[in-house]
Each structure stands twice: as C-alpha cells, then as structure tokens.
Amino acid sequence: MSNVIVCFKWVKAEDDLRIDPATLAVDLSKAKGKISDYDRNAIEAARIASESAGSETIALTFGSNDAKTALKDALSRGPKQAFWVNDVSAENADGFVTANMLAAAIRKIGSYSLIVCGEGAADTYAHQVGPRIGALLDIPVISFVKEMRIEGSRLYAVRKLEDSLEQVEADLPAVVTVLPEINPAPIPGLKAVLEGGKKPVTEFKIQDLDLEDGDTSRKTDVVSFKGCSMSRKKILINEGDAKEKVTALVAALKKEGVL
Amino acid sequence: MAGVYVYSDNTELCGELIALARTSEQEVCAVTMSDQQGSELAKYGPDTIFVLKGQNHAAESYSGAIAKLLTDQDASLFLAGATVRGRDIAAQVAAKMKAGLISEAGSVNFCNGKISAARYMYGGLTEQVEEGKGLTVITVPSGRYAAVNNDSVKSVVVSMTVDTDPRIKITGSSPIVKEGADLSKAGRIVCVGMGFDKKEDLVIAHKLAEALGAEVGCTRCIAEDRGWMPAETYIGISGAVVKPDLYIALGVSGQIQHTFGVRDSKIIVGVNNNEKATIFGVSDYGIVGDLYEIAPLLADAIKNI
Numbered sequence: 351m352s353n354v355i356v357c358f359k360w361v362k363a364e365d366d367l368r369i370d371p372a373t374l375a376v377d378l379s380k381a382k383g384k385i386s387d388y389d390r391n392a393i394e395a396a397r398i399a400s401e402s403a404g405s406e407t408i409a410l411t412f413g414s415n416d417a418k419t420a421l422k423d424a425l426s427r428g429p430k431q432a433f434w435v436n437d438v439s440a441e442n443a444d445g446f447v448t449a450n451m452l453a454a455a456i457r458k459i460g461s462y463s464l465i466v467c468g469e470g471a472a473d474t475y476a477h478q479v480g481p482r483i484g485a486l487l488d489i490p491v492i493s494f495v496k497e498m499r500i501e502g503s504r505l506y507a508v509r510k511l512e513d514s515l516e517q518v519e520a521d522l523p524a525v526v527t528v529l530p531e532i533n534p535a536p537i538p539g540l541k542a543v544l545e546g547g548k549k550p551v552t553e554f555k556i557q558d559l560d561l562e563d564g565d566t567s568r569k570t571d572v573v574s575f576k577g578c579s580m581s582r583k584k585i586l587i588n589e590g591d592a593k594e595k596v597t598a599l600v601a602a603l604k605k606e607g608v609l
Numbered sequence: 610m611a612g613v614y615v616y617s618d619n620t621e622l623c624g625e626l627i628a629l630a631r632t633s634e635q636e637v638c639a640v641t642m643s644d645q646q647g648s649e650l651a652k653y654g655p656d657t658i659f660v661l662k663g664q665n666h667a668a669e670s671y672s673g674a675i676a677k678l679l680t681d682q683d684a685s686l687f688l689a690g691a692t693v694r695g696r697d698i699a700a701q702v703a704a705k706m707k708a709g710l711i712s713e714a715g716s717v718n719f720c721n722g723k724i725s726a727a728r729y730m731y732g733g734l735t736e737q738v739e740e741g742k743g744l745t746v747i748t749v750p751s752g753r754y755a756a757v758n759n760d761s762v763k764s765v766v767v768s769m770t771v772d773t774d775p776r777i778k779i780t781g782s783s784p785i786v787k788e789g790a791d792l793s794k795a796g797r798i799v800c801v802g803m804g805f806d807k808k809e810d811l812v813i814a815h816k817l818a819e820a821l822g823a824e825v826g827c828t829r830c831i832a833e834d835r836g837w838m839p840a841e842t843y844i845g846i847s848g849a850v851v852k853p854d855l856y857i858a859l860g861v862s863g864q865i866q867h868t869f870g871v872r873d874s875k876i877i878v879g880v881n882n883n884e885k886a887t888i889f890g891v892s893d894y895g896i897v898g899d900l901y902e903i904a905p906l907l908a909d910a911i912k913n914i
C-alpha cells in the first residue's frame with residue numbers, strides 16, 4: 351500500500367486569546383501555536399493505519415512561517431516526512447482555499463492510498479476540509495470515523511451519526527475524517543522529539559502547485575470577528591474548611607433562588 | 610429555478626431550513642432522496658420538492674447530483690442541516706461548485722441581496738460574521754429556527770433519476786441506544802469532569818444529583834475517552850447545549866469547548882481543587898477544594914434544607 355497522508359493544522363491556542371471586555375476586540379498576537387487538538391489524534395490514526403498496512407505516513411500542512419514549529423511537533427508523532435505549503439495566506443484562509451492547497455499538494459506528492467484529516471479544527475471547527483479534499487481529488491470520503499481498518503486495498507470504517515453507528519466501506523485511495531475517540535494521541539517522548547527534528551521536510555510555495563485562477567482567494571468575506579462575553583459573578587469561596595465552604599455556597603444558592 | 614435550496618436528512622431540521630429560506634423572499638426548493646421524506650416535507654410548504662433517485666442509498670453519494678442540480682437550476686444558496694451527513698454533503702457540494710461554505714451558522718441574514726451568517730470560532734470564545742460571494746453553502750444546526758407548517762403553498766414535486774457515487778457502500782447500521790437523560794430540558798445539572806479518578810466514584814455525582822433533583826451530565830473526555838457515561842450526556846460545543854437554573858461542575862477544568870454548552874445557565878458553580886482552574890473564571894460561585902470531600906458535604910447540606 352502506498353502512503354498515508356495526514357493533514358494537520360497549526361492553530362492559535364484558544365487559552366491565549368485576549369478579549370477586551372469593553373469592546374470585545376480579540377487580540378491573537380500573544381497566542382502561541384499548537385497542532386489542532388483533534389489533528390493529533392488524526393496523526394496517530396494515520397500512523398497506526400500505515401503501520402498495519404506496512405506503508406509510510408506523511409504529514410502535510412498549509413501554514414505560514416509560523417507553522418515551522420508545527421512540523422517538528424508533527425514529525426515527533428511518527429510520520430516519516432512532512433510537506434509544508436508555506437504561504438502567509440494560510441492565516442486567513444477559508445475551507446475553500448485550504449482544501450485547494452492541500453489537494454494540490456497531495457497531487458504533487460503523487461502516491462497515496464489514504465488521506466486522514468481530523469473531524470474539525472480547534473479554531474474554526476468547520477468540518478469541511480476533509481470532505482472537500484475528497485471531492486477535489488475525486489476519491490471517496492468517509493467522515494466522522496470512529497474506527498477503521500484496512501484490508502488489502504479496501505477501507506472498512508465505523509462512522510458515528512447522531513443516533514447510530516454506521517459500517518461503511520470504500521476502495522482506496524480514500525479520505526477519512528476521524529473523531530478524536532478513534533485513538534488517543536500520545537505525547538511524544540524525548541527521543542521521538544529529537545528524531546522528529548531530524549526528519550525531512552519538503553516546502554512548497556504556492557507557485558510550485560498546480561492551481562487554477564481564484565483557487566487562492568477566500569469565497570466568503572469576514573465582516574466581523576469579536577469575542578463573546580460570558581460574564582459571571584466569579585465569587586470564589588476559599589475561606590474556612592470544606593464544611594464552611596459548603597455552608598456558604600448553600601446560603602448563596604438559596605439567595606439566588608436556585609435551591 | 611433560481612432560489613434557495615435546502616437539504617437535511619433530519620426532516621424536522623429540513624422544516625427549520627425551509628422556514629429560514631422563506632425569509633430570503635426567494636423561491637424555496639427542498640432536496641430529498643426519498644419519496645417518503647418528500648411527502649413529509651410538503652407540510653412545510655417549500656415551492657418545489659426535488660426527489661433525487663439514485664442507485665446508492667448512502668446520502669453522501671448524492672453530493673455530485675446535488676451540485677449538478679444546483680448548477681442546472683442556478684441556485685443562489687444551498688442550506689444544509691448541520692448533521693453528520695449534512696456537513697459531509699455540504700462540504701463536498703461546496704468543493705464541487707467552487708463555493709464558500711459557512712459551517713454551523715447560528716444565524717443567517719438576507720439583506721440587500723447579500724447573505725451573511727454568524728458562527729462561533731475558538732470553541733465559542735469568539736464569533737465571526739461572514740458574507741457569501743456568489744453561490745454559497747451554509748450549514749445550520751438544529752433548533753436555531755422554528756419549523757412552520759405552511760398549507761398555503763402547494764409544493765410541486767419533481768422526481769428525477771440521478772447518478773450517485775457507487776464507491777462508498779454502507780454495509781450496516783446499529784442504533785446508539787440513548788441511555789442518558791435529556792439534558793436540554795433539565796432544570797439542574799451536576800456535571801462530571803476528569804477530576805473523577807474512576808468510574809465507581811461517579812456515585813458521588815449521582816448522590817448529589819439525587820439530593821438536588823438534578824440530571825447528571827459530563828465532559829467530552831468522560832464520555833468519549835473514558836467511556837464512563839453515554840455520549841449524549843456530554844455537554845459542550847460538540848455535545849449537548851443546556852440551560853439549567855443551576856449547573857454544578859465537579860472536577861471540570863472549564864475549557865471553552867465545554868463551557869460553551871452551559872453559558873445560558875442561570876447559575877454556574879465550579880468545584881475544583883486547582884485555584885487557577887479556568888472554570889472559576891466562568892462560574893458564579895466557585896469552591897476551591899476536593900470534589901471527593903465537597904460533593905458529599907453539599908449533598909448532605911441540601912438534604913437538610
């Protein structure tokens with residue numbers, strides 16, 4: 351079986367977002383990057399799939415210069431090499447642009463039997479890039495997968511719907527989007543981290559890719575982007591022993607009329 | 610026929626989309642893959658119901674046929690219900706049509722011939738409003754709009770044979786047995802977080818819930834990673850959205866993806882042994898302490914009221 355390609359996104363850590371309580375303006379400038387949470391499970395799922403099929407895992411991302419750290423992190427999680435479409439437009443790309451870039455990069459990589467994507471990204475959680483890639487490459491898509499196994503050139507998957515589990519199969523090559531519960535995402539050990547730093551990374555620029563006019567511009571305009579306010583009383587009961595704290599809480603809840 | 614096209618495998622949600630599509634003052638066309646759903650949709654009064662008939666019964670295998678229909682009919686907008694199938698189909702249709710897709714829109718507005726939609730980002734910390742250019746695809750979750758029965762429109766039914774993608778095959782399906790309570794209607798909720806060490810300890814949460822007359826919910830990790838509670842009892846952006854009068858989080862860190870689902874609660878209480886836990890920033894009352902000690906004391910205190 352040929353390569354398993356796992357797509358991952360480098361996102362801003364939501365814990366580092368600063369929201370101005372008065373204006374609700376969002377400051378992303380101090381936010382550190384991270385591999386989107388569920389993409390870490392996806393990387394591990396790809397590693398397991400390629401191990402079982404005796405093939406190689408390749409990590410692929412579309413990101414700006416910022417994503418450089420991401421590559422090392424991703425490679426320390428098992429993939430043998432990484433490809434990086436490096437363009438600043440990644441910072442405000444929509445699903446249309448991202449899928450175009452990734453699909454073009456996958457075509458350039460050429461040999462693949464399975465594309466693995468996370469269910470949704472931690473920042474946008476838009477659930478669209480995986481199925482879009484399948485449509486662009488004209489290969490079958492199985493989304494929201496909770497279990498999968500490869501036998502020969504066929505993929506068997508269990509998808510999770512609102513109220514049922516569905517057994518689905520398709521011939522490879524195919525795209526899967528995986529749920530985080532497909533497998534845990536182990537934290538790489540020191541040795542893996544050191545090895546990750548030595549693995550090969552191939553960088554693509556947009557002009558290296560076979561794209562059509564318009565493929566690199568967003569299809570929706572962002573009209574506004576602001577913080578949501580969640581203002582709460584934030585009263586911390588920290589005085590006294592456990593019993594006293596509980597008594598204070600019960601008194602407060604009674605006063606609120608919720609007991 | 611130009612207009613707004615709607616699809617959802619969930620008939621009620623499709624009714625909600627039809628009501629939303631009506632606000633566009635354009636033609637409203639529903640797309641379905643079965644005669645049965647087609648007849649069920651008639652009560653919502655779309656102008657036209659397109660019944661697509663193909664060989665493959667997997668709804669996702671119709672995305673090429675839907676894209677072709679939208680192109681042939683010169684549709685202005687495709688609204689899909691944000692279910693698992695709807696998200697998949699919407700994304701594939703958008704890709705095939707080189708269209709933008711605004712996912713999980715909380716609200717959709719038609720104004721001066723333009724279409725805009727608001728959606729949450731960063732797990733619900735921020736909200737973004739996007740405006741479509743040209744044909745746009747939007748997915749909308751259940752419950753954002755009310756379905757309206759509309760007998761005044763007699764829907765025209767158009768059946769057509771279409772090509773479906775033969776490559777994906779559904780070979781079986783097993784229902785997920787819902788064991789958990791319907792949290793969306795609960796007046797009080799006790800929430801179990803990863804602060805619980807083992808499954809047997811959940812009895813502590815159940816005892817507190819019993820004293821309060823509350824339902825028990827959990828975080829995603831408890832349901833999906835640990836498998837200690839049914840999936841329908843986890844609360845958050847990808848789970849249940851609740852609005853009880855009282856929500857008590859036991860051993861919950863308070864990450865936005867979870868607290869998104871409780872932000873409409875009247876009073877939020879956090880119990881966490883880490884003084885710096887995020888939950889305290891989004892709670893009305895917080896107790897810094899060990900849930901193993903606090904929860905039983907709280908249950909006793911409530912019983913004694």
Ligand SMILES: Cc1cc2nc3c(=O)[nH]c(=O)nc-3n(C[C@H](O)[C@H](O)[C@H](O)COP(=O)(O)OP(=O)(O)OC[C@H]3O[C@@H](n4cnc5c(N)ncnc54)[C@H](O)[C@@H]3O)c2cc1C
Pocket residue numbers: 387388470471472475732801802803804805827828829830831843844845846847848849859860861862863864865866867880881882883886898899900901
């Ligand atoms: C795209 C995306 C979507 C997500 N959707 C959801 C969602 O819908 N719902 C959801 O819940 N999560 C969701 N998550 C996961 C979410 O980010 C958090 O990981 C999760 O909510 C954390 O669960 P937790 O608070 O139970 O566990 P942890 O974060 O591990 O927190 C456990 C807490 O327990 C405290 N604790 C430990 N021992 C004790 C004790 N003895 N007494 C008191 N306190 C104790 C600790 O201090 C800690 O704060 C999503 C994540 C992503 C990336």
